[in-house]
Amino acid sequence: MILKECMLIKNACYIHNKKITNGKPTGIVVHSTGANNKTLKRYVQPVSSQPYYNEVIVDLGKNIYSNHWNNYYVENNRSCCVHAFIGVNATGKIETYQTLPFDICCWGCASGSKGSYNYNPSARIQFEICEDNLNDRIYFDAVFNEAIEFCVYLCKLFEFGADKICSHREAYLTGYGNNHGDCDHWLKRFGKNMDWFRSQVKSQLNEENNTHNRKSIEELAQETIDGKWGNGTVRKNALISAGYNYSKVQKRVNEILYSNK
Numbered sequence: 001m002i003l004k005e006c007m008l009i010k011n012a013c014y015i016h017n018k019k020i021t022n023g024k025p026t027g028i029v030v031h032s033t034g035a036n037n038k039t040l041k042r043y044v045q046p047v048s049s050q051p052y053y054n055e056v057i058v059d060l061g062k063n064i065y066s067n068h069w070n071n072y073y074v075e076n077n078r079s080c081c082v083h084a085f086i087g088v089n090a091t092g093k094i095e096t097y098q099t100l101p102f103d104i105c106c107w108g109c110a111s112g113s114k115g116s117y118n119y120n121p122s123a124r125i126q127f128e129i130c131e132d133n134l135n136d137r138i139y140f141d142a143v144f145n146e147a148i149e150f151c152v153y154l155c156k157l158f159e160f161g162a163d164k165i166c167s168h169r170e171a172y173l174t175g176y177g178n179n180h181g182d183c184d185h186w187l188k189r190f191g192k193n194m195d196w197f198r199s200q201v202k203s204q205l206n207e208e209n210n211t212h213n214r215k216s217i218e219e220l221a222q223e224t225i226d227g228k229w230g231n232g233t234v235r236k237n238a239l240i241s242a243g244y245n246y247s248k249v250q251k252r253v254n255e256i257l258y259s260n261k
């Protein structure tokens with residue numbers, strides 16, 4: 001998985017900033033965009049005030065139509081936003097971009113008969129997979145593999161199981177979203193379904209639990225100083241999702257760097 005960040009700070013949902021209770025989402029909703037355009041730049045663009053503006057534009061390319069989601073409303077004056085998008089960058093490489101902080105309620109699946117996965121007490125992380133023409137097996141395999149890895153990362157980060165993952169269609173069927181068919185319609189074209197998706201996430205979670213080589217705090221602190229765990233929130237989330245104690249590692253990093261030990 002390649003995970004990068006470009007927060008949609010101009011989107012009404014980001015500005016509204018409704019927090020998920022205790023910062024703990026209850027699961028994941030998987031969407032796909034419903035439009036034949038696999039480029040991330042269609043949806044994800046920085047605005048000039050963001051520190052990573054140049055970096056993201058170089059990576060994704062510029063959306064010359066300005067119809068991306070870093071606007072107050074998205075197309076047709078809809079209020080809409082999700083936590084991440086998966087699609088291709090300017091060179092055709094598949095990447096995941098986080099677009100909302102994970103502790104904000106997103107506006108992804110609207111409501112159903114029982115409630116909504118957008119809001120407390122059932123708020124979930126939601127992300128969109130950029131659709132192509134739905135005929136390309138290679139793109140399908142690659143983009144769903146990225147989505148599975150992203151879900152494994154989220155399951156570890158927030159300590160829930162693969163059973164807490166559903167599609168937008170399943171959210172509708174269980175009464176927590178409006179009537180959409182994504183992304184089951186796409187899975188079906190290649191003989192798959194959400195049970196398959198969850199089983200892939202589950203087996204990767206089990207595999208990593210069994211084979212994980214535990215590293216010492218000292219070892220991790222050194223790796224962190226060497227830049228292997230990124231910085232800021234990315235570092236924190238990477239260490240937590242790998243099952244390590246972030247605070248202890250960071251404390252040791254600070255000791256090494258700032259107290260001449």
Ligand SMILES: [Zn+2]
Pocket residue numbers: 030031032108109168180182
């Ligand atoms: Zn959807």
